[in-house]
Amino acid sequence: KIAKDAVCVVTNRANPLSNLSQNQIQDIFSGRIRSWNKVPGARVSGTIDLVVRTPASGTQDAFQNIFMGEDLRVAGSATTKASNGLQAQAIKSNPNAIGYASFNFTKGLHDVPYAGNVCNLRNAKAGTYGGVRNFFMVTRGKASGATKAFIRFIRRSSKAKNITNTNWVALN
Known part of the structure; x- marks a missing residue:
């Protein structure tokens, strides 16, 4: 395990929901x-427009x-988008949209408390936010050798930790 990521439910900023339950x-x-x-608490009316990632997306999974x-x-x-950027843009341009995104792709969107x-x-x-996933490096x-050295670098190097911990959850 090299990092954790928060998966956020997001809306357009015109609809800043104060909370959503799992149900x-x-x-x-x-x-x-x-x-x-x-x-409850929606500031827009009309149809809910779901904007999600393609089935092959790790965030979708x-x-x-x-x-x-x-x-x-x-x-x-639901409308599917092939990239985080396209999904974010679709939600930013539609007040009735809702979707989800890794925390590092939520700029300009409203992160809905879960x-x-x-x-x-x-x-x-x-550990208080329940929408967290782990990132792993997997080997056969x-x-x-070089693989072991690279994994050690990712887990221990201060420079690598700075990169990993900028937008993902630090392990230490």
């Missing part, structure tokens, strides 16, 4: 709730596992 997130993203009028669980899927009506906890690096590191067998 509300599941209801919104599965399509059971389709109107902002049915979401993390969102599915953390927020949706095994039995629910994101509604087929289960009463703000999505930020401090809460993720403290026990690491040796």
